[in-house]
Amino acid sequence: MCRRKCEYKRLTVSQSLRFSKLRHDQLEDVIQLSPYISQTLNSNQWVQEVSGLLQHGVAVLKISHIITDRLAKIPLGQLNPQMNDLICRSTSMVVPRFDDLLRALAAPNVDIRLIEARVTSLTTTCWALVSPFYLLNPKYKESFGALIAEMELHQQFLQRAVQQVEFATSSANITATNEESNTELLTSSPPTKKPINEIKPPINQVVLPKNHDDGSKTEHKMAYLVDSSVSSIFEQLTPKEVRNVCIIAHVDHGKTSLADCLISGTGLISARFSGKLRFMDSREDEQTRGITMKSSAISLYYNPLMINLIDSPGHVDFSCEVHYALNLADIAILVVDLVEGVCSQTETLLREAIYSHVDIILVLNKFDRLVVELKMTEAEAFRHIRRLIELINSCVAQIIQGYLLEEDWQKFEATESSRHFDPTKGNVLFASAIHGYAFSLEDFVELWAPKMSIDKELLLRNFFADAYLTPNGIKPDAEAKGKRTVFEQLVLQPLWEVHKCGLIEKQLDKLKEFAKKLSIPPLKSRRIDDAFDEFMRLFLPLTRAAVRAIAKCKSPKETCAEDERLSIFVSPNNHRLWKALRFCDPEAEICVAYVAKLLLCDGKKVAMCRILSGRLVNGTLLYIVDSNQDQSSSITINNLYVLMGRELLPIKSASAGSICAFELDDLASIGTTLCSQPLTETLNLKSSLIEPLVRVSIRTEGDPEEWEKLRKSLRQLAMLDSAVRVFELENGELALVTSGEVHLQKCIQDLNDMGQTNISVSEPMVPFLETIIPDSQCSYAKILTEQLTECNLKNYGISFKLRSISLPDEIVKFLQQNDHILKRTREGIIEQGEHEEFRTSLLKICCETLPKLKGSWWYRKSEQELSSLIERIWSFGPFRAKYNILFNAIPDYDRPSIWRHSNSKLRQLDRAVIAGFDLAMSQGPLCDEPMQGVGILVEQWQIGEGLDDPEAAAQRLQDPQIYGQMISAVKQACKVALKKHPLRLVAAMHKCKIQSNSQALGKVHSVLAQRHAKVINEDTNETTGLFEIFAYMPIVESFSFCEQLRKRTSGMASAQMEFSHWQLIEEDPFWKPTTEEEIEEYGEKGDSINQALMYMNSVRKRKGIPTDEVIVVSAEKQRNLKRNK
Ligand SMILES: Nc1nc2c(ncn2[C@@H]2O[C@H](COP(=O)(O)OP(=O)(O)OP(=O)(O)O)[C@@H](O)[C@H]2O)c(=O)[nH]1
């Protein structure tokens, strides 16, 4: 190790641009390059057109950095001398190659051939460097493999560019020679180098017509732009020229691959690697795991549109990120895998997109799988696609129905028809992101209508219908007559032929012939796989179809003018910003920005925001709007940027409608709303509803200084990731709460990246809830007497009687649905009459369920009694245990009901009763976990009883300690009352979807049983032929389940999990075998099989509460059965 470092030093001192200085993969290092690169760009006219190529060179520099940086950190231990020598020698080769490439990039006359040669040489030496590490330990193979592969991709792209240059030079020479021979007298100058843009195949220059109000048309051209042009265009944008788009989908349906294709359209990455590079997955763990973990944005210029594209994660642990992406965007691209179809997240995200009132484009992705994997015929594929679109439309209808529940039918119809997905409307695209193609019906109408001399309108109307072609025109009822539909004949048949030829039979010559027939420029790729992608990219470029669909959707100006969309940001009636935001006017006096999230990008701390009104210029002062504070603090915006995925591009200003970022000096909470005027009302954007559940405690091995650093890093983490909760417990424990296992791993990685490598993380802990259930064995008389708990505070002459009663699931569910009302009620900010509806519904549900609850106090209670109890609700539960109710059933205490906001006088110690109730509900009797579904009924409460002297009694009531005593008395009384009922644990459950082939089914079930999962459904998926098993599994049992499943089934089964609900565990944690048979079966204690007891004890142990567990009950000496010979 030491020797390696020395070698590094010796080799680098002589370099002008020192390798050792270029440490991290952040921009700061590459900034060192920027003067050279801009110098290069300025002095080379043609380079302007290929800045994308230069960026490949820069990317390779960066990767080589990351590699060497990481290698330097690997402890080599007792390495054998030959290996050490090998590593040192290859290290010494990297440095000069690195410098060569650096110089090539910085040279005044960039030659792409030279850069390609340098990149190849650097890549090869990097290979040489990492190979010994591969031999050392296979784990390095994975970590370096991805980086080397990425380097190779860049290298291949440059190789192709060189081919293009050579082709261009030779054709320029040929033309020149021809011209020379024909027009001898005119030839005076030598042949010049042809600009690279001229040799791009013409089809790459996507031209998209855009209709204006006045009927004129502009065209969207893909432009290869250098950074400076993008930033200057960005600064001059009007809201009409902007489209804010986010890509949403279930996990792995192809969002990032689709984003790749759109990025490649602007030349930022090579088209050849689009769909494979996953450019937006900039984190290392995203690349290695193959899933997106955060949403990231990039601005793409398709003349004259600026598309601000946000790629969001599909994994359920990161759904919070999608929520913010939808707030930022006006258009959602919903990607659905044609094979997997509608999955749980698809439905959830569709609902969220509809609720956010954004335009939705449906992209049916992985089209190639229908041919290659499922081997469907054209007719089967057509039926499959139609069914899938119908299914998605029925989801849409259901969502709208739920959302317009009380509204009129006409509105439902109008909303549904505007949301209806229909390929003929242009809001459905068919795509294969991995092969870079997509099409809408329009593409094929353009192709076929002139050839067949059919009216375009007519063809489009019948393209996706049950109609067929005849020489005399289009006829209906194709299916009934056994004919091929228009879609099958004109779309699927040619595509099937091309796919079979390119992906199954792999015939390059035949593919080239197809290209000729379709007048596609000659294919350059020599390998069939590349040739197929090239063919499809030229035939049906994804960018053309996607940008055309995006261009048809609303601009920020149009969306803000719609009341429904605007109401996502501000409430219509009384918000001061309503009028200002309506116009989305860049020239408006008031500047308002919505900050979606803070992030680290390019080594800088930035806030990602959408400008809702006015213009943001460097130097603008904005107030941080905080409704909880009277005095607004302010922030000066200094460094504005355009977000470019992994990088940032500086700009001077950004106008209303745009998504941009600005730098923060330090990560500090700046809220969601920034405004140029000091307001007190924030934008009323709802935060994501998902509460994180998986908790770990984090420790550092270091001294108090290290602990302080850890605290700081955790605070930063909570700011960067709003799905994370961080808190410090009274005992000094630092707790981190995340949405799930994958999210937890991401957070730990983040902490490591912040320099917290010396930390230990506890086993994940999952919260439980506690509840009581009715006891059907108990008679009503017993309930009345024995379940009543009395408490006396003799010193003060206070006595009260209370009882606990169980609330059924229906009521808990109802309370959950009306969470916001409970919150506002507790905060006392509820408006008069706001919960009229809530109260009546609550009473209705209570009357329907409670009187039927056998074995409980509620049994056969009259409607009148229930109604008076609901009227006299004292309080709902505290934040941690919201779904519990405190009832006032004291005849002589007519306190003002919770429903009426009143300042009238409460009885002394009224608040102490609520505080005692809150404490009892926050820490249940089983293991101090919060209670749920409990009612506490206070039946009697007397103050000053039994004290003869009223004056002395009054004086005692002034004792400052009385308040505390009363709280703890109520808390204890509640606990005693709860213990008079059967107590149960409630566990958080995951819903798992497991896909498995038939051979692995047995193993899947055994893993499920081991994890105490309950299978709810098992079926075969007709499309994929795989078994699909749905099961509920306690989250506490779910850690590393996916990994175990994969290992046990040798990869034949895979699982997806998401939070589903809270479920009562039927088992009684205190159950003991009583009958002889039970004792015989389970032993005297019977605790080995009691799952509830095991959960309870594990929580108790974690919290330091004593358990009844005995380590060894009756020890017996173990005999060694092995006999010594
Ligand atoms: N056959 C086929 N595979 C595809 C296609 N598009 C994407 N894939 C593959 O699907 C997998 C997931 O692709 P991603 O683009 O990472 O999916 P994603 O939706 O971004 O995934 P998350 O961000 O993790 O939710 C990758 O292995 C891709 O290669 C396609 O059109 N056809």
Ligand SMILES: [Mg+2]
């Ligand atoms: Mg992704």
